[in-house]
Amino acid sequence: MAASNPSKPLPLPPGSLGLPVIGESLQFFQDSDFVSKRQERHGAIFKTHILGRPTVMIYGAEANQTILGNESKNFENSWPASTKALLGPLSLALQTGELHRNRRKLLAQAFKPRTLATYVEIMGDIAQQYTQKWQQAETLTWYPELRSFTLDVACKLFIGQDNGCQTPLGQHFETWCAGLFSLPISLPWTKFGKAKRCRDLLLQELGQTIQARQSMANPGNDTLGLLLQARDEQGQGLSQDELKDQILLMLFAGHETLTSAITSFCLLTAQHPEITARLRQEQQQWKSKEALTVDDLKQMTYLEQVLTEVMRLIPPVAGVFRTVLQTCEMDGYQIPQGWSVQCSIGSTHQDQALYSNPKQFDPERFSPEHLAQQSTEQQRYGYVPFGGGIRECLGKEFARLEMKIFAAHLLQNYEWQLLPNQALDLVVIPSPRPRDGLKVTFKALSE
Numbered sequence: 001m002a003a004s005n006p007s008k009p010l011p012l013p014p015g016s017l018g019l020p021v022i023g024e025s026l027q028f029f030q031d032s033d034f035v036s037k038r039q040e041r042h043g044a045i046f047k048t049h050i051l052g053r054p055t056v057m058i059y060g061a062e063a064n065q066t067i068l069g070n071e072s073k074n075f076e077n078s079w080p081a082s083t084k085a086l087l088g089p090l091s092l093a094l095q096t097g098e099l100h101r102n103r104r105k106l107l108a109q110a111f112k113p114r115t116l117a118t119y120v121e122i123m124g125d126i127a128q129q130y131t132q133k134w135q136q137a138e139t140l141t142w143y144p145e146l147r148s149f150t151l152d153v154a155c156k157l158f159i160g161q162d163n164g165c166q167t168p169l170g171q172h173f174e175t176w177c178a179g180l181f182s183l184p185i186s187l188p189w190t191k192f193g194k195a196k197r198c199r200d201l202l203l204q205e206l207g208q209t210i211q212a213r214q215s216m217a218n219p220g221n222d223t224l225g226l227l228l229q230a231r232d233e234q235g236q237g238l239s240q241d242e243l244k245d246q247i248l249l250m251l252f253a254g255h256e257t258l259t260s261a262i263t264s265f266c267l268l269t270a271q272h273p274e275i276t277a278r279l280r281q282e283q284q285q286w287k288s289k290e291a292l293t294v295d296d297l298k299q300m301t302y303l304e305q306v307l308t309e310v311m312r313l314i315p316p317v318a319g320v321f322r323t324v325l326q327t328c329e330m331d332g333y334q335i336p337q338g339w340s341v342q343c344s345i346g347s348t349h350q351d352q353a354l355y356s357n358p359k360q361f362d363p364e365r366f367s368p369e370h371l372a373q374q375s376t377e378q379q380r381y382g383y384v385p386f387g388g389g390i391r392e393c394l395g396k397e398f399a400r401l402e403m404k405i406f407a408a409h410l411l412q413n414y415e416w417q418l419l420p421n422q423a424l425d426l427v428v429i430p431s432p433r434p435r436d437g438l439k440v441t442f443k444a445l446s447e
């Protein structure tokens with residue numbers, strides 16, 4: 001497969017563009033099997049019309065390499081209209097070219113290994129506060145609780161705010177998130193309209209936080225503090241408006257996807273007691289240790305394997321969108337300029353050419369012995385929960401750290417079981433979660 005200019009017109013990929021204007025957007029939102037049904041009918045590449053644009057959906061390591069590895073030449077980052085409007089024009093996710101490169105470098109300062117090491121204790125403390133509360137409750141619907149947990153961690157580490165989910169910022173934030181992938185119709189009662197109002201309120205809140213911080217002698221060592229001090233290659237800092245958009249992006253990115261990944265870990269370990277037993281065995285050596293360090297976390301190799309497999313089987317981001325900059329050919333089909341392409345992460349992770357028995361939860365796929373048998377390209381573009389190329393997730397090490405700290409704390413101290421009579425099938429937009437929110441019993445681990 002290659003992206004090249006065709007010498008003669010090629011057919012468009014198979015599939016339907018649906019109804020005028022709305023295309024197949026309603027089916028896309030309502031049917032969690034939207035993509036897999038069309039792949040069964042058409043194969044690895046098909047066309048549709050969603051979120052206001054004709055779109056080609058494609059999967060596989062080669063397609064990922066072609067599209068993600070060629071951004072700015074043939075493809076440009078693109079987001080649905082609702083996401084664009086709600087993230088704001090100065091968000092890294094929307095910046096392109098030289099500005100994107102420059103800003104990525106600047107924002108990366110908040111995710112350097114030395115900075116991440118300072119986050120370990122706070123992540124562990126917040127995990128402890130939440131698990132103590134859950135232990136008292138004995139039974140709980142876990143997903144909303146995990147959302148609060150990741151939002152509290154993000155608020156504390158990014159803007160220095162305690163108990164973020166209980167503040168007005170936390171409440172506006174959830175309504176804003178709910179509109180990110182919606183039909184971009186701005187009316188007071190639509191998801192998008194409500195989310196736009198909350199964006200304004202969030203920007204006000206963030207503006208106040210930034211001003212308060214600017215008036216301090218020391219802006220602090222959290223992400224906001226680092227970004228206030230950060231300078232680009234020309235010695236310029238970020239404007240207040242850009243700071244607000246960038247912080248909002250971090251809060252979103254550090255919350256929605258991570259909640260999904262942690263929820264999937266909780267679900268899959270509850271469903272696979274033999275894997276949980278092996279995880280607990282690995283954790284034995286740190287059980288009596290008061291505080292974990294980055295070095296301890298590095299040694300948890302089986303936990304690493306399990307978390308890697310969790311994000312293969314249930315990737316928090318189902319796919320990434322790009323705009324086609326010039327008409328090109330893929331798989332013998334024409335991909336017209338101006339259309340969207342979506343690299344399907346979920347389908348890549350289910351590709352039989354990459355993973356045998358792909359529906360099975362099997363952390364052994366990522367054991368050192370198995371990895372040694374895979375080519376570098378297969379590892380790089382066949383496993384893409386964090387995307388790839390110049391837009392690969394900026395927070396992936398932050399995400400891995402938080403998942404590991406939370407999982408280690410759970411495994412060392414608690415046990416959880418699924419309650420009967422609940423729907424465990426996944427709602428997939430914006431990020432996968434069990435339909436009934438994952439109802440469990442939760443108690444201290446008996447010795």
Ligand code: HEM
Nearest residue numbers: 093253254257258261316317320386387391393394395399
């Ligand atoms: C399990 C958790 C996470 C997953 C699965 C995930 C996944 C992704 C993916 C697939 C992309 C690529 C989007 C594209 O190519 O268009 C991305 C981009 C990004 N992620 Fe994450 N992410 C996670 C957590 C985080 C965290 C914790 C942060 C930081 C706070 C973060 C910050 C970002 C940013 C800033 C970008 C945009 C990068 C750019 O446009 O250059 N992510 N993430």
